[in-house]
Amino acid sequence: MVRIKPLIVFSIRLFFLLFILAAIGVLVIWFTIVPSLPSVESLRDVQLQVPLRIYSADDKLMAEIGEQRRRPVELEDMPERLKLAFLSAEDDRFYKHPGVDWRGTLRAVWLYSLSMGQGRVPGGSTITQQVARRFFLSTDYSVTRKLREMLLAFKVERELSKDEILELYLNKEFLGHRAYGVAAAAQVYYGKTLDELTLAEMAMIAGLPKAPSRDNPISGPAAAMGRRDWILGRMLELGHITEAEHAEAVAQPNTASYHGPVVELDSPWVAEMVRQDVVDRVGSDVAYNNGLVAYSTVRSKLQEAANRVVQEGLLEYDRRHGWRGPEDRVSAEELDDPEALSERLDAMRPIAGLLPAVVMSVDEEAAQFRLADGTGFELTLEAMAWARPFLERSAVGAAPETPGDVLEAGDIVRLRQVDGDWRLAQIPEAEAALVSMKAETGEVLALVGGLDFAHSQFNRATQSRRQPGSAFKPFIYSAALDDGYTPASRVNDAPVVVNDPSMERAWKPTNFSHRFFGPTRLREAMVNSRNLVSVRLLMDMGVDYGRDYVTRFGFERSELPNGPSMALGSASITPLSLTAAYATFANGGYRIEPHYLYSIRDTDGEPIYEAEWALPCRNCPDIPPPNPPAVAEPVEQTPEAPELRRPGLAGEESEDGGEQADSAEPELMGPPRPRRAEQVLSPQTAWLIDSMMSDVIRRGTGRRALALGRDDLAGKTGTTNEQRDTWFAGFGGGVVTVVWVGMDSNESLGRQEQGGRTALPLWVDFMRTALEGRPEVDRPVPVGISRALINPETGLRARPGTPGAIQEWFHSDNLPPLESGAEDSEQADPYSIY
Template identity: 65%
Template sequence: MLRLKFLIKFSIYMFSLALLAGTAGIGAIWVLVVPTLPDVESLRDIRLQVPLRVFSEDGALMAEIGEQRRTPVALDEVPETLRLAFLAAEDDRFYRHPGIDWRGTLRGALLYARSLGQGRVPGGSTITQQVARRFFLTTEYSVTRKLREMLLALKIEREMSKDEIFELYLNKEFLGHRAYGIVAAARVYYGTDLETLTIAQMAQLAALPKAPSRDNPISGPRQAMVRRNWVIERMHHLGYISSEARDEALAAPNTARYHGPVIELNAPWVAEMARQELIDRFGSEEAYAGGYQIHTTVRSSMQRAADEAVRDGLQAYDRRHGWRGPEQQLAPEILEDAAALEQRLREVRAVADLVPAVVVASDDEQAWLQLRDGEQITLTLESLTWARPFLELNSLGSRPTAVTDVLVPGDVVRLRSVEDQWQLAQVPRAEAALVAMEADSGAILAMVGGLDFSRNQFNRVTQSRRQPGSSFKPFIYAAALDHGYTPASMVNDAPVVVDDPSLERAWRPTNFGRRFHGPTRLREAMIHSRNLVSVRLLMDIGLDYARDYISDFGFERTDLPNGPSMALGSASLTPLSVTTAYSAFANGGYAVEPQFIHRVTDGFGRTVYEPEWPRICPDCPEPRPEPALEEDNAEEPPPAGPRRVDLSQPEGSAEDSAELVGPTIPPIAPRVVSAQTSWLIHSMLSDVVSEGTGRRALALGRQDLAGKTGTTNDLRDTWFVGFGGGIVATVWLGMDDNDSLGRQEQGGRTALPLWVDFMEVALQGRPERLPAEPVGLARAMINPDSGLRARPGTPGAIPEWFHADNLPPLEDPSERGGEDDPYDIF
């Protein structure tokens, strides 16, 4: 009896001691640990790391840049079966426990004690605990971290709803292959959205959180299937799916494969410019993780047309210069080993739309080739007639008379699909660039900086400085028109010798055909691109005047040569700068800046940056100069244009109250050339298309086209810069190493066809845009042989346009061709 009383007292004592120790422990935890727990309220404003995305004007995805692929989704947008799959796999009592599942925790504690604390054991973590760990804690394996996780889970459950917690979990969880969250995982593994997932696929995604590397359906398919089937069985056991659905899901094969970002529009050069712009504004860490979306000015149809035009044009040029032979020659034993052959083909990367293939057999009439995916195709002799052997730049061998003259077994070559037909091709030696913009705003509509961005990221539109050749002449002519010349002025197309101390020998420029045509009207000189007329013009108006005048078009004065060669386009300029300058001839004389960003939005859809776009306004008064500020009180005036959103300022702050109410007035583009001179240059460039070196553009069947070809010395650079329908576009084609393109490769033959192919698509649906004749111009009949005004009834007289205050004198037959004729200047 005494022993029983002792045991009872001892038990009460031990229980009291344990209760006291537990209370003390809980108190210590409450005092020491709970205050150090992070603020759960921050979870409501958590910004999930979302990659930077770049879109075209019409919403096509151009690029997705960032370490993590994630697209946040609201819980009510997640299919119910997918939610149940994750609950079955991770925490089926989620909506019933307070944040900690005591059964799972007790089971984990017993397993931990049984293992004597050695190694990891299933910890029974709930979804809430996983959210606590993902957002606030580390993956350290310790009792302390587990305790903090449990306390934090209880705190999260008190301050957030179950649905809020579950939504965070589904968007945060890492699911392998850089996929964070269920939307990204569905796209990475199945290339689809959540709504189209099957039960088997949903179960596979739900199986990933436990071990995304080990249970991965791509890198670990066997273990992944085991884990997936376990989730399916759990879903059936819990009553989430029927027996029929379970059986169908268990029988489904593993359909997962890697799907990269679904790029809907290939515009990598503009996407790269947009990426760099955002980094410059926000810093790389913020730009890549802030979920920003850049909405560019690029239009999908035009960008695709530009890509195709560049690829077609480079292939056309390359074919004219013959077949350079296969890229590789494989040994016969590789051809006999299917696995080895497939491996060798995989090692040859595609370039643009040029895919590698190997010749497996050939005879006189045809060749059989295999692609990387195992597809077999056939090429006939008829399709190889272009493949004359390349001997040297301007010399080709004989036309092939048998397929074996071109292709033999083991040859690794390139193929290109054109209108669903495979054609023999090769990687071009030349490169090309194409850029198009709106003349009135500077908005870039399409940009191609080369054949293949993945092979060479160098942007030839913005980074390559090349000589524009004769495409530079309109700026010389504009300067001359504002210096007293007219389109009817006669300039002698005759040899010129320039002794320049900076040159080793005298400079003797010539025309392209090395012919001289004597006195020539400026309009005719522009039409036929007479070099010597341009040189004489520049020498007469003066280099300093010309450089000052032309720099107003947006060129840096230091980039313009201080010598007469500037008349022939010897400046080193980018295609983008030339395109921008030409806009003044297309929009009536205004300078616009290239624009490629409409706006930037953050992860909440708020506009955080919207650039100012100066717009042309012919009816607006010239802006008044800013008044000079006192030095002591000088402050930088506030920027004009659209208001930027400052997310660091709360709404209703003092800074906001100082803002003026109402729409802002966009800045007005400055005028760089008079409306009259712009119209005259436009008229002369129109004649280049209708009568001169740009006649290939007539194939477009429009009356509003204007432009100028350009070809440099030794045929190194070929250009066409032109406009129509409010679009200005430039094409450059040449060699990166500045080698010659070869005989007869001039702007009208090499660059202009690319421009025509692009503009055929770009101008679809755009009405013709003929400029209205501005006030201040006068029309008069002239004698085409003298450039002087013709008397009424003069045979052969033609119309010409002039500045109203600069009409040529009336022709006097008795003085025609006299020594004092003011329009026979040289």
């Protein structure tokens, strides 16, 4: 008894000592750690880092840009078994503990003490603790950090419900390969949405939080499969799945592979333009992390058509100029090594649908090929009949007679599929740009900046300044009409030597045909693209007047040459700016600005930016219109002049192929903050230029466009010296489109290439899609335009019944004099330049 009493006293004293130490510890924690804990109230309004997403006007994903791929999903929209898989793997008592699981904590403490504090030990952290650590704490491994984590977990549990905590966890957790959250992981590893995942795939994703790199089904498949099967076993043990479901899931192989963002519309040049615009407006940190959504103006159907047209057009041009030889070669030793061949071909990415392939053997009948994936097949001479040897840009050799005339074993070449059949191809040397927009609003409907964005990210539609050649002439003719000329005015198409200040030597311009045609009416000069007429026009009006006038179309005066060469399009401009300038003719004289961005919206769908658009507003007071103007009604033309029918402005195409007004577009589209556009050209002058360019298509250099079978088209070809640049710019149905084809090196495309042969076919193929479902709408003759008979030989008004007289249109206050007689006609013609 005597021995027991001191033991009891010692125990009581030890208890009180431990109690005092514990109290001191609690006080220390309370006064030092607890006050430093962050407030968890912010978790209610937490904004997860979500990448920028860019969509087309019809809601097709064009790009997803950001360091972290995340797609937040509400808990109620997640599959139940996916949640159970995570709970089984990470915290099966999640809905029972108060934020800290004492069982796991004591187990972790025991293991830590056994390791003498020499490293990490498994177990202990609940899902709540992981949420607290992910949002507020560092990943440093220390007792202090663990204590802060536990205390913070209690605070989180007091502020948020269990479901709110689990939702944050499943959307926040890093799951490898830049995927944050379960929805992003489902896309990255399986290319699926959450509701499409199988049980095995859910378990695989649930196994990632512990070690996203080690247990990764792509970079660590063996460890990932082991982790997956363990989680399936836990789900069976906890009664979440049946024996049969467990057996079926365990038997499934690893099907994970990397899936990039699901881009629904290939429009990389527009996406990059929008990305840069968003970054400029809100900053890169906000742009890439705050889940912003940017809506562009492009229409998916037209963008897809533009992509196809540019690629096919460049390939067609390339075939005309012959076979330049293989892209590379492999040695005989490599040819016998399948792995080496695969590595070599894998290093050459596909470009514009052209796949790299190696020639395995060649005989008199066919050539044997192998692709990077090991697929082999043969091509006969028919698949390479176009491959005449390239001699120079304007000459090719004889047509091949056998495959051996084109290929040798070991050649690395490009192949493309056409209607399911493989064809020999090569990466085109030429490049192209296509821009299409609505003439009334400036909305960019489609834009292509080159052959393939992966091949070259240089945007030739917006960054490349090239000479437009004769496509610039309508602006000179417009200046002439406002300076007193008429479509019937005659200008002498004859040689001229010019001292041009913008050139280093005397300049002697010529026509493309190197022929001269004498006095020519302006309409005919436009139709046949007579260069000397344009030069004499500008010289007579004055270069300064011409430069000042042309700026009203949106061109900078500083980019316009200070000499007569400007008349032939020697200015350096972008396809985008030329498209906007042509829209002025198409919309009746209003200067519009090109727009490719509708709006930027936050995660709640609220707009944080909406573009201000200048829209034509005819016959309205000086207030901004609430919507784009109504479409002009067609006007029935008189039978006397059917050739002078004018195009009108059609509305947007509806889903059933009919026409709908702009206001019927989805609410998402706006119109964003419209304001009144400046009218820079009289309706009368715009109508006359439109009329003259319509004749370019009906009977001039743009005749290929007649293949569209429409009467509402107008446009102009353009070709520069030595065929370095070829253009076609035109419009119809309210859509204005410009196509440029040329070499980045500014070399010649070849003597036979010109706007009507090289660029116009691409324009026609694109406009066939763009105008589908759009009815022909005639633009009515504006007040102030009169029609009169003229003598085509003199340009003077003719009396009714005069043989050979034709109809012409004029400004009502600028009719030519009445022809009085043959001997007086030259003296009475003040509208001719000789």
